[in-house]
Amino acid sequence: MAVLDLLGRRWALRVLWELRSEPATFRALRDRCDGVSPTVLNARLKELRETEIVALAPNDGYILTPLGKELLDALASLDRWAGSWAKAMRSQR
Numbered sequence: 001m002a003v004l005d006l007l008g009r010r011w012a013l014r015v016l017w018e019l020r021s022e023p024a025t026f027r028a029l030r031d032r033c034d035g036v037s038p039t040v041l042n043a044r045l046k047e048l049r050e051t052e053i054v055a056l057a058p059n060d061g062y063i064l065t066p067l068g069k070e071l072l073d074a075l076a077s078l079d080r081w082a083g084s085w086a087k088a089m090r091s092q093r
Contacts, residue, residue, distance in 0.1 A: 011036050025061035
């Protein structure tokens with residue numbers, strides 16, 4: 001349940017999504033996550049770093065850790081399921 005609580009917080013999943021393919025500085029993440037306040041972004045990054053899902057690389061900015069990459073892989077299964085579910089819901093209407 002702890003991971004669902006963490007991922008359910010505003011902007012947490014978006015931050016992970018934005019780091020999926022390349023590192024990003026705080027400023028770049030803010031730009032990519034249009035609408036996130038610096039305070040909220042700082043809080044999410046702190047939580048994700050404390051849980052070892054995200055790390056701060058000295059010259060690159062924020063990156064996904066191996067655990068963070070595993071988490072995204074696990075979420076890919078959920079995304080596939082959600083696509084099937086959405087299709088089933090549409091066909092019932």
